[in-house]
Amino acid sequence: MTDKNIVLKTVSISKSFPGVKALNNVDFDLLEGEIHAICGENGAGKSTFCNVLTGIVRPDEGNVFLNGAEVRLTHPSQALRLGIRMVYQERNLIPYLTGAQNILLREEPVKGGFLIDEKSILSKAEELSELYNLRVPLGIPVALLSSAQRQAIEILRAFLYKPKILILDEPTSSLTESEVKSLFSAIHQIKNEGVSVILITHKLEEVFENADRISIFRNGERVTTRDKKALSEEEAIRLMVNRNISSLFPEVTNHSGDTILQVENLSGSGFLKDISIHLKKGEVLGLYGLIGSGRTELIEHLYGLRETKTGRVIVKGKEVQPNVHKMIEEGVFLVPDDRREKGLLTSLNLKKNLTISYINEFSKLLGVVSTRRENALVKTILDKSSLSLKYSNINQDVQVLSGGNQQKVVIGRWISKDHMSILILDDPTNGIDVGTKFEIYKMIRNLAEEKSVGVIFISSELPELIGVCDRLYVFKEGRISGELSREEFDDEKILSMAL
Structure with missing residues (x-):
C-alpha cells in the first residue's frame, strides 16, 4: 500500500459527547476502488466516525485527508461537493414523492427553462435502475413501497451523484436474499469504476464475502485493520466484543406447556x-x-x-x-x-x-x-x-x-x-x-x-x-x-x- 492510492485518511480522530468518549484517536485509511468494512458492536463508534467523514459531526481532535490534502469537514454539503456520500440505515426519503422524484431531487431536468420535466425524471431514474440492475417501482410515491424498495431508492440516489467515496450503513438490513445479491453486484460494479466504499454492517457473512479489508472498532477505538484473508469470523467476533463467544446461541431446553x-x-x-x-x-x-x-x-x-x-x-x-x-x-x-x-x-x-x-x-x-x-x-x-x-x-x-x-x-x-x-x-x-x-x-x-x-x-x-x-x-x-x-x-x- 502506498500513499498515492489512499483516497481518504484520518489521523487521531477523537470526539466526545456528554458522558461518552465516542471516538478515541482513530487512525483509518481507505484505498481507491476498495470495499473497506467497519465492524463493531453497537456503540463502538462506527456511526460517529462516518458522521465525521460526512461533515455532520466535527471532531474534537484529529485530521482528515482526501487524496493527501487536509480538509476540514464542517458541513454535509461540503462533503457532498468533495464526492463523499452516505446512505443511512434510517430512510431519508420524502414519502409523497415518487421513487424517481426522490432519486433526482434537486437534480431535476427542466424544459422551457423553468418547468420540471417529469417525463425526463422518470426516464433518467429508469436508466440508473437498469444500469445497476436495482429494479424498483419508480412512478409511485415511496410511502407505498416496502422497506426494501425504499432502500433501493436510497442507493440509486447515491449512485446518481457518482461519488468518489460511498459510505453504506447497514444497506441490507431490510433486503431479501435476492435483493442483497443485486445490491452487492451493483457495489462491485461501482468499485470496478474506481469508487471507494465503506461498508458498515453486522452481517459478517456479507463482510467476508465482499470486503477487501476489515477494520474492527471497539469502545470508540479502531483495534485493528486487516486484509479479509488475514482474519477469521471467529477472531472478528472476539475482537468486537473483547471476549470469546463459544457459541453464537444459548443452550436450548424445551419446557413448553399448554x-x-x-x-x-x-x-x-x-x-x-x-x-x-x-x-x-x-x-x-x-x-x-x-x-x-x-x-x-x-x-x-x-x-x-x-x-x-x-x-x-x-x-x-x-x-x-x-x-x-x-x-x-x-x-x-x-x-x-x-x-x-x-x-x-x-x-x-x-x-x-x-x-x-x-x-x-x-x-x-x-x-x-x-x-x-x-x-x-x-x-x-x-x-x-x-x-x-x-x-x-x-x-x-x-x-x-x-x-x-x-x-x-x-x-x-x-x-x-x-x-x-x-x-x-x-x-x-x-x-x-x-x-x-x-x-x-x-x-x-x-x-x-x-x-x-x-x-x-x-x-x-x-x-x-x-x-x-x-x-x-x-x-x-x-x-x-x-x-x-x-x-x-x-x-x-x-x-x-x-x-
Whole structure:
C-alpha cells in the first residue's frame, strides 16, 4: 500500500459527547476502488466516525485527508461537493414523492427553462435502475413501497451523484436474499469504476464475502485493520466484543406447556389465506419466510393493526377480538419490525420511552406525574430487563443511542411487565451487533424457560431461528407452507419451503 492510492485518511480522530468518549484517536485509511468494512458492536463508534467523514459531526481532535490534502469537514454539503456520500440505515426519503422524484431531487431536468420535466425524471431514474440492475417501482410515491424498495431508492440516489467515496450503513438490513445479491453486484460494479466504499454492517457473512479489508472498532477505538484473508469470523467476533463467544446461541431446553394462543383459519390483507397456528407456554415459536410472505402481516392482524376478513384468535382459552388495548390487557406484547417508525417515540427522552406504557403507575391525581416514582420505575425496568442498556443518563435524547441500545429500550419497555404471557418479536436483531444479538437470544430463552412466556420470534435470518426456536412455521405467498419441530430443523428444507 502506498500513499498515492489512499483516497481518504484520518489521523487521531477523537470526539466526545456528554458522558461518552465516542471516538478515541482513530487512525483509518481507505484505498481507491476498495470495499473497506467497519465492524463493531453497537456503540463502538462506527456511526460517529462516518458522521465525521460526512461533515455532520466535527471532531474534537484529529485530521482528515482526501487524496493527501487536509480538509476540514464542517458541513454535509461540503462533503457532498468533495464526492463523499452516505446512505443511512434510517430512510431519508420524502414519502409523497415518487421513487424517481426522490432519486433526482434537486437534480431535476427542466424544459422551457423553468418547468420540471417529469417525463425526463422518470426516464433518467429508469436508466440508473437498469444500469445497476436495482429494479424498483419508480412512478409511485415511496410511502407505498416496502422497506426494501425504499432502500433501493436510497442507493440509486447515491449512485446518481457518482461519488468518489460511498459510505453504506447497514444497506441490507431490510433486503431479501435476492435483493442483497443485486445490491452487492451493483457495489462491485461501482468499485470496478474506481469508487471507494465503506461498508458498515453486522452481517459478517456479507463482510467476508465482499470486503477487501476489515477494520474492527471497539469502545470508540479502531483495534485493528486487516486484509479479509488475514482474519477469521471467529477472531472478528472476539475482537468486537473483547471476549470469546463459544457459541453464537444459548443452550436450548424445551419446557413448553399448554397452548396459550391459537389462530384459526385467519384470512386478510388481500393475500393471507387460511392461516392456523398455535403457541404453547414456555415455547419459542419461529415464523420464517421472505419479506412480504405474510409473517409480519399475520402478527399485525393478531394485534388488531389490520382488519381481519375471517378467522378466530383464542388467547388463554377464550376467543378475543384483536385490538391493541385488548392484547396488552391479556399480557400480549409486540416489539415491531421498525424500531424508529413503530417502536420509539423519538421526540421523547430515554426515560419517557421506557416508562410510557406504565404511566398510570406513577401518575397522581389529575394525571400529575410523580418524577420520584417514575425514576424509580426506570431503575426497576432496567434491572428486570437485564439487557445491559448503555446510556449516559435517563434524560438523554433517545435518538443519540446506538441502534442496538434503541432496540433494548423497545424490548425493555415490555419484558419487565409482570403480567406478560406472550411476547412477539418481529425481526428484533435487525441491524444489531453480534454481542447484543446474543443478549437478546439469552433473554428470549430465559423468558420461555424460566418465566413460561410464549415467544413468537420473526426473523429473516434463518440461522438464528434454528439456533433459538423450539418450533417453526414457514410462510410463502400468504400461506403456511410448512411446520417443523426443532428435531426436524434443516436449513435447506426450510429454504425450499419458503422459495
